[in-house]
Amino acid sequence: MSPLLDVKDLVKHYGVGQGLLGRLFGAPPRKVQALNGVSLHVGAGETLGLIGESGCGKSTLGRAILRLHEPDSGSVTFGGVDVTALDTGGLKAMRRRMQIIFQNPYASLNPRKPVGEILAQPLRLHRLAEGAALRERVREMLEHVGLRAAHADRYPHQFSGGQRQRIGIARALILNPEFVVCDEPVSALDVSVQAQIIDLLARLKRELGLTYLFISHDIAVIGYVSDRVAVMYLGEIVENGPARAVLRRPYHPYTRALMSAVPRVDRADQQQERVRLHGDLPSPMDPPPGCRFHTRCGFATDLCRSVAPLRRQLEEDRMVACHHFPEPAP
Amino acid sequence: MTEPLLSIADLRVAFATRQGLVRAVDGVSLDVREGECLGIVGESGSGKSVTFAGVMGLIRPPGRIEGGSIRFEGRELVGLDPQAYRRLRGRDIAMTLQDAQTSLNPALTVGTQILEVLLAHGDDLPSGRARLRAARQRAVDMMTLVGIPAAARRLGDYPHQFSGGMRQRMMIAIALSCRPKLLIADEPTTALDVTIQAQVLELIASIRATLGMSVVLITHDLGVVAEYCDRVAVLYAGQIVESGPTAQVISDPRHPYTAGLLRSVPVLSHLDRPIHPIEGQVPDLIDLPPGCRFLPRCPMARTACHNPVPFHAFAEGRAARCVLAEAPR
Ligand SMILES: Nc1ncnc2c1ncn2[C@@H]1O[C@H](COP(=O)(O)OP(=O)(O)O)[C@@H](O)[C@H]1O
Ligand code: SF4
Ligand code: SF4
Ligand SMILES: [Mg+2]
Numbered sequence: 001m002s003p004l005l006d007v008k009d010l011v012k013h014y015g016v017g018q019g020l021l022g023r024l025f026g027a028p029p030r031k032v033q034a035l036n037g038v039s040l041h042v043g044a045g046e047t048l049g050l051i052g053e054s055g056c057g058k059s060t061l062g063r064a065i066l067r068l069h070e071p072d073s074g075s076v077t078f079g080g081v082d083v084t085a086l087d088t089g090g091l092k093a094m095r096r097r098m099q100i101i102f103q104n105p106y107a108s109l110n111p112r113k114p115v116g117e118i119l120a121q122p123l124r125l126h127r128l129a130e131g132a133a134l135r136e137r138v139r140e141m142l143e144h145v146g147l148r149a150a151h152a153d154r155y156p157h158q159f160s161g162g163q164r165q166r167i168g169i170a171r172a173l174i175l176n177p178e179f180v181v182c183d184e185p186v187s188a189l190d191v192s193v194q195a196q197i198i199d200l201l202a203r204l205k206r207e208l209g210l211t212y213l214f215i216s217h218d219i220a221v222i223g224y225v226s227d228r229v230a231v232m233y234l235g236e237i238v239e240n241g242p243a244r245a246v247l248r249r250p251y252h253p254y255t256r257a258l259m260s261a262v263p264r265v266d267r268a269d270q271q272q273e274r275v276r277l278h279g280d281l282p283s284p285m286d287p288p289p290g291c292r293f294h295t296r297c298g299f300a301t302d303l304c305r306s307v308a309p310l311r312r313q314l315e316e317d318r319m320v321a322c323h324h325f326p327e328p329a330p
Numbered sequence: 331m332t333e334p335l336l337s338i339a340d341l342r343v344a345f346a347t348r349q350g351l352v353r354a355v356d357g358v359s360l361d362v363r364e365g366e367c368l369g370i371v372g373e374s375g376s377g378k379s380v381t382f383a384g385v386m387g388l389i390r391p392p393g394r395i396e397g398g399s400i401r402f403e404g405r406e407l408v409g410l411d412p413q414a415y416r417r418l419r420g421r422d423i424a425m426t427l428q429d430a431q432t433s434l435n436p437a438l439t440v441g442t443q444i445l446e447v448l449l450a451h452g453d454d455l456p457s458g459r460a461r462l463r464a465a466r467q468r469a470v471d472m473m474t475l476v477g478i479p480a481a482a483r484r485l486g487d488y489p490h491q492f493s494g495g496m497r498q499r500m501m502i503a504i505a506l507s508c509r510p511k512l513l514i515a516d517e518p519t520t521a522l523d524v525t526i527q528a529q530v531l532e533l534i535a536s537i538r539a540t541l542g543m544s545v546v547l548i549t550h551d552l553g554v555v556a557e558y559c560d561r562v563a564v565l566y567a568g569q570i571v572e573s574g575p576t577a578q579v580i581s582d583p584r585h586p587y588t589a590g591l592l593r594s595v596p597v598l599s600h601l602d603r604p605i606h607p608i609e610g611q612v613p614d615l616i617d618l619p620p621g622c623r624f625l626p627r628c629p630m631a632r633t634a635c636h637n638p639v640p641f642h643a644f645a646e647g648r649a650a651r652c653v654l655a656e657a658p659r
Binding site: 053054160162190191192193194195196198199217219220221223224243244247257258259261262263264265266276277278280281 | 556
C-alpha cells in the first residue's frame with residue numbers, strides 16, 4: 001500500500017541578507033540550508049514523530065509539506081496527488097485535507113475576532129456552510145475539543161494557554177482534514193496542561209481517523225505519541241523507524257545523545273552514563289562538510305569529516321545515516 | 331544543626347490589580363542550607379519568581395510584601411534599606427533570569443556588562459590603573475569557567491552575537507562574577523534544547539561544587555530536579571504544597587498535586603505507561619476560598635479539605651499541605 005504522504009528529497013534554502021559589505025563587493029548571497037534533501041513517508045492513520053533541536057528545520061519541513069513555504073525542489077505526494085505541482089485553486093482544495101496546529105496558540109489567533117468567528121472563517125472561505133448550519137458546525141467543533149458553545153462569543157485573550165490551544169486545534173479540524181501537522185503543540189504549555197492536550201489529540205485522531213506529523217523537541221513526548229519517529233539534524237533526517245524500536249535501541253550517535261540528555265525522574269535507578277555532547281548546533285548557513293554531526297560527535301573519524309554518510313536501510317523499516325553505527329557500513 | 335543560609339518564613343506578597351488583590355505568594359516557608367541545591371517546582375503563575383524577587387528585594391508597586399520574614403545569614407531582609415540591599419545583591423546573592431535574551435542589555439557589549447558588576451563589587455581588586463586590567467582578567471576567567479571559548483576575544487561582542495546557550499552562560503558568568511554565596515537560577519534552561527540544557531546544568535553543578543555555593547534551581551521539570559537537586563519544594567497557587575529530599579518526594583509523593591505532576595509526563599524508559607492529565611485549571615488567585623487550593627482538581631478531595639489545610643511536617647525533613655499527607659499511597 002502506498003503511504004498517505006510521501007516526501008522525496010525536499011530542499012528548502014532561505015536567502016539571507018548579504019550585508020552592506022557583501023553588496024558593495026559583490027559577495028555571493030548567503031543561504032540557510034533549512035532542508036537538505038529530506039525524504040519521509042506517513043501511512044494513513046499513523047503518527048510520525050519528528051524530533052530535533054530548534055533551528056534544525058522541523059517547522060520548515062512541516063510548512064513546506066503544506067506549501068506554506070515553497071520548497072526549492074523535491075516532491076510532496078499526498079493521497080496520490082503531487083502537491084508541489086498544484087496551482088492556486090488545486091492548493092486551496094488540498095488545504096481542506098491538510099492542516100496545521102501551531103506551537104503558540106496565542107500568536108496564531110486573531111485577537112480582535114471572537115472565537116466563533118475564528119472558527120467560522122475557514123468554512124466561509126471554502127463555502128462549506130452558512131447560517132444555522134455554520135453555527136451548528138462551530139458549536140459541534142468547540143464541544144469536540146472540550147470547550148463549550150458559549151465560548152464562541154469570547155475573545156482569545158479571555159482563555160488560558162491550554163484553552164487557546166484547544167481553539168487552535170478546533171480551527172485546524174473544522175474543515176475535516178485527513179492529515180494534520182502538529183508543530184510543537186504542547187511545548188508552550190504548563191506540564192499538567194500538556195497531558196490534557198496530548199490526550200485530546202489522541203482522542204481526536206481515533207474519533208476522526210486522522211494522520212499526524214507530530215513535531216516536538218521533547219523526545220519523551222515524541223516517543224509517547226508516535227508510531228514511527230524521524231530524527232532531524234541540520235536539515236537532514238539522520239535516523240528513522242518504528243518509535244519503540246528506535247527509542248529502545250537508537251543507532252545514530254545524535255539520537256543517543258538526545259535521549260541521554262533528557263533529565264529523568266528515574267535516572268538514579270537506571271544508572272546510565274550520560275553521553276555528553278559538546279558545543280552548539282553549527283550554523284545552517286555554513287554546515288560542516290562530511291557528516292554534518294561530526295563537530296559534536298564523540299565517534300567522528302577522518303572518514304566522517306570528509307564524506308557524508310549515505311542513508312542505510314536496515315531491518316524493520318529502519319534507516320540510519322552514519323558511517324559507523326550500528327556497525328561499519330560495507 | 332547550623333542555621334540555614336536563607337530562611338523564608340510565612341512570606342506573603344500581593345499585587346493590587348483592578349480586579350482585586352492577587353495573593354501571588356501566600357505563606358511560603360522554606361530554607362536553603364549551606365552548599366545545597368534546592369529545586370523549586372511549579373507551573374507558570376504559581377509564585378516561583380515572585381518568591382525570589384522578594385528575596386532579591388525586587389518587589390515593586392503594585393506589588394507589596396504583606397508579611398513574613400526572609401533571613402539571610404541570620405539577618406532580616408524584609409525592610410532592609412535599598413543601599414544595603416544593593417550591596418547584598420551584588421556580593422552575596424545573585425539571580426539569573428529565565429530569558430537571557432531580554433535580561434542582558436542588547437546595546438552594551440558583554441564585556442561592559444560583566445566589568446560593571448566586577449568594578450562595582452570587586453573590593454579585592456587593586457585600585458588605580460591596575461584595577462581595570464585586573465577586572466578584565468577576572469572577566470575572562472569567569473567566562474572561561476562557564477565554557478565560553480576564546481573569552482578574551484568575545485568581550486567586545488554584543489549579546490545578539492551569542493547563541494541561546496552562550497547567552498545563558500554569559501548571564502551565569504555575570505551572576506557568578508561577584509562570587510555569591512547563593513545563586514538563584516530562574517528557569518536557566520527552559521528556552522534551551524536538551525543537549526545545551528545538560529551542558530548548562532552540569533556547569534552550574536560543577537561550579538557549585540568548586541565554589542561551595544548554594545543554588546536555588548527554579549524549574550517546571552521534575553526530571554531536572556531529580557538529577558540536580560538535593561531537596562525540592564513544590565509550589566501550587568502561591569503556596570508550597572510539598573517539600574522534602576528529592577528522591578523521597580519523587581518516589582513517595584504525599585500531595586496529590588505532586589503525584590499528579592509525576593503521572594502527567596511521559597517517561598522515556600516507560601513509554602507504555604499511560605500518562606494522566608491533571609484535569610481543570612490553576613485557580614484565579616483573587617478571592618480564593620479558605621480550603622485547599624487544589625480541591626477543585628483533586629481526585630481525593632473530602633469534606634475536611636474545605637477548611638484551611640496547614641503546611642505541616644509529617645516525617646523527618648518532609649512536609650505537605652494536605653489532609654492525607656500522613657498516609658503513603
Ligand atoms: N523566513 C526565514 N528566513 C530566513 N531563515 C529562516 C526563516 N525561517 C526559518 N529560518 C531558518 O531556517 C532554519 C530552520 O528553521 P525552523 O524550520 O524554524 O527550525 P525548527 O522548527 O526546527 O525550530 C533556522 O536556521 C532558521 O533560523
Ligand atoms: S558518520 Fe561519523 S560523525 Fe557522523 S554520526 Fe556517524 S560516527 Fe558520528
Ligand atoms: S487537602 Fe484534600 S483536596 Fe487538598 S490535596 Fe489533600 S486531599 Fe486533595
Ligand atoms: Mg520550530
